[in-house]
Amino acid sequence: MDPHSFLYSAVLLLVVAAVSVTLFRHFGLGTILGLLVTGIIVGPHTPGPFVTTEVDSVRQFTEIGVVMLLFLIGLEMKPKRLWSLRRMLFGLGSMQVLLCTVAIAGYFRLFYPQWETPILLGASFALSSTAIVIQMLRDKGEVASEHGQAAFAVLLLQDLAVVPLLALIPVIAGVHSSAPSDSLGVRLGMAAVMVLLVLACGHYLVPRALDYLARRKHHEAFFLTALAAMFVAALAMDKAGMSMALGAFLMGMMLSTSRYSLQIEASMEPHKGLLMSLFFVAVGMSVDLAALAQHPFAFAGHVLAIIVIKIVILFALCLAFGIGIASATKIAFLLSQGGEFGFVVFGAGKALGVVDDASFVTAIGVISVTMLLTPMLAKVGVWLAARHLRSRGLGLNDPQWTSEIERAAPRVLIAGYGRVGHTVGTILGSSGIPYVAFDNEAALVDQWRTEGHPVFYGDICNRELLRSAAMQAVELVVLTIDDGASAVRAATLIRSVAPQVQIVARAGNLATCDALRRAGVNQAYPEALEASLRLAAHSLEALGIANDDTEMLLRGLRTSDYGMVRDGPEALDKP
Structure with a gap:
């Protein structure tokens, strides 16, 4: 086919389809009817320009x-x-x-x-x-x-x-x-x-x-x-x-x-x-x-x-x-x-x-x-x-036959099912909260699925995956990805696809924590810093400081966005 002829046909088809689908959707008639009418307009059986005369070949393809x-x-x-x-x-x-x-x-x-x-x-x-x-x-x-x-x-x-x-x-x-x-x-x-x-x-x-x-x-x-x-x-x-x-x-x-x-x-x-x-x-x-x-x-x-x-x-x-x-x-x-x-x-x-x-x-x-x-x-x-x-005074919805994921109606999606994700999933499961998890390590997925965990192979940065049935009833996304840049990309995509969900994330350091919040994460926890805070709290308790005072100190640190330690090495790390 001549490239110019192909380009002409493509432009004609796309312009007519865009206008038709927009109009038909505007009047509540749906996309399919708009596309069918597009075919009539650009087909060889109507006056005016047309895309091709080989209708049978196009339909078969x-x-x-x-x-x-x-x-x-x-x-x-x-x-x-x-x-x-x-x-x-x-x-x-x-x-x-x-x-x-x-x-x-x-x-x-x-x-x-x-x-x-x-x-x-x-x-x-x-x-x-x-x-x-x-x-x-x-x-x-x-x-x-x-x-x-x-x-x-x-x-x-x-x-x-x-x-x-x-x-x-x-x-x-x-x-x-x-x-x-x-x-x-x-x-x-x-x-x-x-x-x-x-x-x-x-x-x-x-x-x-x-x-x-x-x-x-x-x-x-x-x-x-x-x-x-x-x-x-x-x-x-x-x-x-x-x-x-x-x-x-x-x-x-x-x-x-x-x-x-x-x-x-x-x-x-x-x-x-x-x-x-x-x-x-x-x-x-x-x-x-x-x-x-x-x-x-x-x-x-x-x-x-x-x-x-x-x-x-x-x-x-x-x-x-x-x-x-x-x-x-x-x-x-x-x-x-x-x-x-x-x-x-x-x-x-x-x-x-x-x-x-x-x-x-x-x-x-x-x-x-x-x-x-x-x-x-x-x-x-x-x-x-x-x-x-x-x-008859009844509702308009039919009974549903649901798939494996839909039947569980997961409220939580865990992105990454390594040691952190597995821990979160285990606690959620023991609390009776249904969840679904994704990981791109096939061996890891195989390991946990054999033990009955609802884990699937998948890239959480895939937009279509986030639009699947797994996301329909999700209220919370837990990001446990250890790579900071990947976690930020995932958070940005999740926020664009599902702006209503809550997102909590694991962060390697304070810089990643800040980047995740800018990407739309509701709460990010720098794991190394949190481990340090727990260690410091136990040290204070061992020295006779009351437990309530220690917990109040930790809450103050988190509320102030870790202000007391932001001048330390944690703040110098890159996400």
Whole structure:
């Protein structure tokens, strides 16, 4: 690509996205809708300048963002937690796919003389958008809510349903019709093998590789290895004819029990945000307004029918599976759109002659427009749910299924778990105060985790790590880092990310103590000076000075900011 052309496209995309997202967020419509509209504006199907005509290629590339999103969801989803969702996964999810396929196929049978195309349309439109729904749930912090967990279970089953759906296309088209069962059997067998390989690598191989790199402080190689593991798992699922996002999720889930899970999540998060934004733009670019305008009423009828069918079936199924009316309403509206995998299915169907050109354009348009409507549909679902709860005099929050860190609800974060951090953690634990600790020494983390301490591998100077679930309920941060410059950097970052928390810190000397206070630390203790003061206090007590007088003297020294000793060697040390 010509560098000038690339620069022009980048400037056009960034300017339009900045304006659109700002406006849509200002009016409370959300970032995703702004990005989708950005895609429509800069796409090749609207008048004016456009970014590219290779929409399919762009969309396929940006699906890496969906892969990364599911990998991060997997890092938050322990295997035990997934097992607890088995009823929703295999019960609610499978019934949703089957019933929506039948109902939507029945609707499209009204427009086609044969069943082949309606069946493919029904099975494809039964799927929902993992990318949009999971991103919306993460943005609102609702992945762990009742409706978030049920919606995730349905989406995961839809990803599993991709294998029989892809095998169904050549059967419908009459390709290899002599042995369709063998074709399906081979696909299912390969899928099972790939799933087992991904699970085995995620449990045994990848954690050992990460441990090796972390112990040698190869931070760049650590990140690249985690990234490679995610893409290898995605590629394995793709080769088996399954969703790449499913492979990434499984790898993330296996790494969720690792002591490196939070650091991996913090490293991936910024890249995921950029790629997901490009994915939503690419979806918007897929909307061909001119083609859809040729039959506007028929197209609008298809969009409305699919949304209504999915809402009705999902709502009824949720109630049948014991989900409350409010959560069922949220789930039904949240999953009422078409899914990004439909782009792949319809492309394959078109190549085999199951879908003609006109049906292909309409199907792609329906998926894109229903995705475009999702933020507004979700708002309608939330409004209806809130109205129902208010009518019954109930609150608006769902029950929560929480992760390991969230379940503990740590009130204290300890940065550095050496001898000082371990002492603080032990005292907090014995007092019944939940805490979480981070250290960048892999061997140290391994040692204390084997003894049951809530210690994770991570760099406290990583901004994304501080924004993770570990920081959400933290009231106090204890900095025990022995390097003064690193402690000051950490304190500055923590204060910028979480201005409301209290910060107490260990300091090597008075100069570091002063620097930490300037960085936003509420209280810093120069350990060498404090040890000297305790030694002096015991000396006075040994010489007959009353204990109360000694403690009063120490309190006076601390209150005066160690004024009596500031002219000594302690004050001359550099931080």
